[in-house]
Amino acid sequence: MLLRRWINPLCIALCAVAAVFIVLGIVYFFVPASHLPSFLGTHAHGMKRYKVHHPSHPSRKRALLVMLPAAIPLAAAWWLRFRYDPLD
Numbered sequence: 855m856l857l858r859r860w861i862n863p864l865c866i867a868l869c870a871v872a873a874v875f876i877v878l879g880i881v882y883f884f885v886p887a888s889h890l891p892s893f894l895g896t897h898a899h900g901m902k903r904y905k906v907h908h909p910s911h912p913s914r915k916r917a918l919l920v921m922l923p924a925a926i927p928l929a930a931a932w933w934l935r936f937r938y939d940p941l942d
Contacts (some may be wrong), residue, residue, distance in 0.1 A: 861938045867921040868931035879921030882913050 881890070 858938060861934055863936050865931040868927040868934075872927040872931070873925075874920055875924035879917045879924070882920055883917035886914050
């Protein structure tokens with residue numbers, strides 16, 4: 855059972871995790887794949903197993919796939935907030 859005093863910090867942490875996913879999705883959406891830093895998992899140009907058709911274009915599919923997990927912590931924060939602290 856969660857204590858009431860843990861709800862606000864937990865909701866803030868969940869929203870921060872969701873914000874990280876959303877920011878990464880925005881970065882993937884607007885920055886071309888050839889300009890992304892290596893820690894974001896860009897395709898290496900020398901590797902033959904990856905097919906990079908347009909490395910100079912932003913990766914829209916990857917941006918959506920990164921933003922989708924943001925819904926999980928946002929839904930959990932919403933559920934915790936209204937489950938343990940209703941608006942009455």
